[in-house]
Amino acid sequence: xxxxxxxxxxxxxxxxxxxxxxxxxxxxxxxxxxxxxxxxxxxxxxxxxxxxxxxxxxxxxxxxxxxxxxxxxxxxxxxxxxxxxxxxxxxxxxxxxxxxxxxxxxxxxxxxxxxxxxxxxxxxxxxxxxxxxxxxxxxxxxxxxxxxxxxxxxxxxxxxxxxxxxxxxxxxxxxxxxxxxxxxxxxxxxxxxxxxxxxxxxxxxxxxxxxxxxxxxxxxxxxxxxxxxxxxxxxxxxxxxxxxxxxxxxxxxxxxxxxxxxxxxxxxxxxxxxxxxxxxxxxxxxxxxxxxxxxxxxxxxxxxxxxxxxxxxxxxxxx
Amino acid sequence: xxxxxxxxxxxxxxxxxxxxxxxxxxxxxxxxxxxxxxxxxxxxxxxxxxxxxxxxxxxxxxxxxxxxxxxxxxxxxxxxxxxxxxxxxxxxxxxxxxxxxxxxxxxxxxxxxxxxxxxxxxxxxxxxxxxxxxxxxxxxxxxxxxxxxxxxxxxxxxxxxxxxxxxxxxxxxxxxxxxxxxxxxxxxxxxxxxxxxxxxxxxxxxxxxxxxxxxxxxxxxxxxxxxxxxxxxxxxxxxxxxxxxxxxxxxxxxxxxxxxxxxxxxxxxxxxxxxxxxxxxxxxxxxxxxxxxxxxxxxxxxxxxxxxxxxxxxxxxxx
Numbered sequence: 001x002x003x004x005x006x007x008x009x010x011x012x013x014x015x016x017x018x019x020x021x022x023x024x025x026x027x028x029x030x031x032x033x034x035x036x037x038x039x040x041x042x043x044x045x046x047x048x049x050x051x052x053x054x055x056x057x058x059x060x061x062x063x064x065x066x067x068x069x070x071x072x073x074x075x076x077x078x079x080x081x082x083x084x085x086x087x088x089x090x091x092x093x094x095x096x097x098x099x100x101x102x103x104x105x106x107x108x109x110x111x112x113x114x115x116x117x118x119x120x121x122x123x124x125x126x127x128x129x130x131x132x133x134x135x136x137x138x139x140x141x142x143x144x145x146x147x148x149x150x151x152x153x154x155x156x157x158x159x160x161x162x163x164x165x166x167x168x169x170x171x172x173x174x175x176x177x178x179x180x181x182x183x184x185x186x187x188x189x190x191x192x193x194x195x196x197x198x199x200x201x202x203x204x205x206x207x208x209x210x211x212x213x214x215x216x217x218x219x220x221x222x223x224x225x226x227x228x229x230x231x232x233x234x235x236x237x238x239x240x241x242x243x244x245x246x247x248x249x250x251x252x253x254x255x256x257x258x259x260x261x262x263x264x265x266x267x268x269x270x271x272x273x274x275x276x277x278x279x280x281x282x283x284x285x286x287x288x289x290x291x292x293x294x295x296x297x298x299x300x301x302x303x304x305x306x307x308x309x310x311x312x313x314x315x316x317x318x319x
Numbered sequence: 320x321x322x323x324x325x326x327x328x329x330x331x332x333x334x335x336x337x338x339x340x341x342x343x344x345x346x347x348x349x350x351x352x353x354x355x356x357x358x359x360x361x362x363x364x365x366x367x368x369x370x371x372x373x374x375x376x377x378x379x380x381x382x383x384x385x386x387x388x389x390x391x392x393x394x395x396x397x398x399x400x401x402x403x404x405x406x407x408x409x410x411x412x413x414x415x416x417x418x419x420x421x422x423x424x425x426x427x428x429x430x431x432x433x434x435x436x437x438x439x440x441x442x443x444x445x446x447x448x449x450x451x452x453x454x455x456x457x458x459x460x461x462x463x464x465x466x467x468x469x470x471x472x473x474x475x476x477x478x479x480x481x482x483x484x485x486x487x488x489x490x491x492x493x494x495x496x497x498x499x500x501x502x503x504x505x506x507x508x509x510x511x512x513x514x515x516x517x518x519x520x521x522x523x524x525x526x527x528x529x530x531x532x533x534x535x536x537x538x539x540x541x542x543x544x545x546x547x548x549x550x551x552x553x554x555x556x557x558x559x560x561x562x563x564x565x566x567x568x569x570x571x572x573x574x575x576x577x578x579x580x581x582x583x584x585x586x587x588x589x590x591x592x593x594x595x596x597x598x599x600x601x602x603x604x605x606x607x608x609x610x611x612x613x614x615x616x617x618x619x620x621x622x623x624x625x626x627x628x629x630x631x632x633x634x635x636x637x638x
Contacts, residue, residue, distance in 0.1 A: 073602070073604060082604065131473075131474065143570075145570070147466070147471070152466070152571065154571055154572020154573060155450065155572050155573065155574045155605075155608070156572065156604075157572070158572040158602065158605045159570065159572035160570070160572075161570070161602070162569075162570060164569040164600075164602075165566050165569060165570065166562050166565065166600060167485075168488065169486065169487065169562050176602055177599060177600070177601075177603070178565070178569075178600040246485065246497070247484050247566060248570070250480040250481075250484060250497075251462075251478065251479070251480070251481060251484065251566075251571075252464075252473055252478050252570075253472070253473020253474050253475065253477040253480075254473060254474065280496060281483075281496070281498075282483075282495075282496075283392070283480070283483075283496070285392060285401065285402075285477065286474075286475075286477045289474070
């Protein structure tokens with residue numbers, strides 16, 4: 001009997017999932033609301049509902065394993081959610097133990113940014129590379145490091161916090177406790193803050209300000225229309241991103257950097273500054289071979305990554 | 320017949336070498352001048368002389384392989400010295416090919432900082448850990464990253480340039496082309512420069528200045544005697560080192576950091592600031608488990624590392 005796995009992406013708003021076969025084809029998709037405000041039991045019931053729905057659709061196929069990506073601090077080995085920004089009451093919560101009662105297939109979880117990197121490595125921008133870093137430039141900056149085709153998780157699953165590389169030691173305070181983290185500049189939040197902080201304030205941002213609903217997307221639209229203040233913000237963001245990537249080049253001698261997340265759509269306005277900065281801050285021998293490319297799988301990277309991780313783990317654990 | 324390997328450390332002043340057995344015991348040591356000014360052929364003759372001397376001492380034992388550490392950009396796979404600060408005319412020089420004519424055992428080279436990490440991982444401060452970073456705080460700052468018991472060399476052997484993590488994007492220019500590199504602050508050179516740059520100048524450093532021969536060791540002696548300016552320099556250096564280590568924690572989730580090199584002797588005067596800074600700049604869950612320890616093998620780390628690398632490569636290549 002042919003088999004398949006289920007990859008899930010547990011977001012704060014929706015649970016997105018797909019049945020995926022070993023060739024990386026999506027057989028079926030499901031998306032339902034996560035319903036966080038209705039409590040943990042409801043979220044768990046929703047996860048199980050998604051899995052059941054998919055299983056019912058594929059009665060002729062064997063489900064081998066389930067993988068799921070969750071934002072936050074995930075202990076991959078134990079299947080524990082240590083902390084997650086979307087689920088404040090899930091503290092050191094053994095999700096695997098909780099779900100194992102209902103599932104009769106192996107269940108694996110990992111940090112969503114790690115799994116986005118795994119997905120891009122399997123089927124997307126990283127598939128021809130053994131090693132690469134992925135940076136997800138969204139509300140914050142997530143990261144995943146793939147070394148020799150394996151995600152590098154570190155001592156207890158906390159590796160790849162690339163958004164928390166220090167750029168400016170005395171810079172803007174970050175939620176993580178550090179100051180001047182990459183995430184404070186190379187994210188949608190960071191772009192808005194940099195725009196609002198300009199002193200003297202740039203004309204387009206004084207009109208509305210925060211109350212006027214200045215967003216990273218509006219700044220992007222302004223840049224598109226040639227607004228030089230907005231273009232400067234993206235150039236600044238690009239330079240800062242370049243500093244972070246240069247650190248990764250100097251530390252890991254990695255050649256490929258894959259950029260995903262909504263902010264990556266502003267590509268044309270930041271990429272030149274980023275590449276210029278990478279070259280300035282690395283040895284010529286490493287810097288000139290660095291490739292920075294766009295992620296290819298969009299929102300599906302995490303689902304594919306969850307599926308692939310589950311597939312790989314199930315194979316290595318059943319040996 | 321019992322076998323052994325030779326580990327060499329090719330420095331700018333001396334070639335240091337030892338015959339090492341599989342248990343990590345040094346059977347014999349040799350040290351002769353490198354004689355760089357007499358040209359490349361002379362240096363090569365000296366390397367061969369060291370190997371011959373050791374071989375003659377161990378006629379009853381079988382030499383299995385030779386390993387050597389060299390500062391600079393080394394292409395480990397090919398045995399090529401791409402660039403070395405100590406040997407300016409060795410550019411893309413295939414040292415392995417050159418020596419293979421004379422040696423009838425496998426010959427391996429790697430960056431000296433990488434091999435110091437390998438040595439500490441085999442017999443020193445890292446031996447109980449699967450993964451750690453070593454920072455060699457000397458004239459510059461060298462680095463080596465051990466992941467799951469293997470040195471991480473990156474795409475072409477340039478990984479572990481930990482001295483070139485950017486601390487201050489607009490900081491002091493570095494030879495590597497970057498600005499504000501860790502090496503510009505956490506090295507002997509950096510300590511002297513920070514002391515000289517104090518404005519207004521601190522009394523102990525105005526007396527002599529550079530011409531008066533202010534060295535990192537003198538600043539260390541002053542700190543020992545309670546001089547508050549010197550103590551402040553080391554605290555500053557510690558904080559900056561902590562920023563760099565915090566980056567490595569956030570990126571790699573590594574628990575152990577081994578500090579070697581002459582500057583590490585000033586341990587008592589910088590370590591508290593370093594640890595304080597690491598904790599501030601990492602997640603509590605990772606930061607509180609970070610251990611920063613002194614290297615244990617001193618100058619021998621590189622020799623042991625070269626020997627161990629040769630041993631391991633010879634085993635894996637003869638399979």
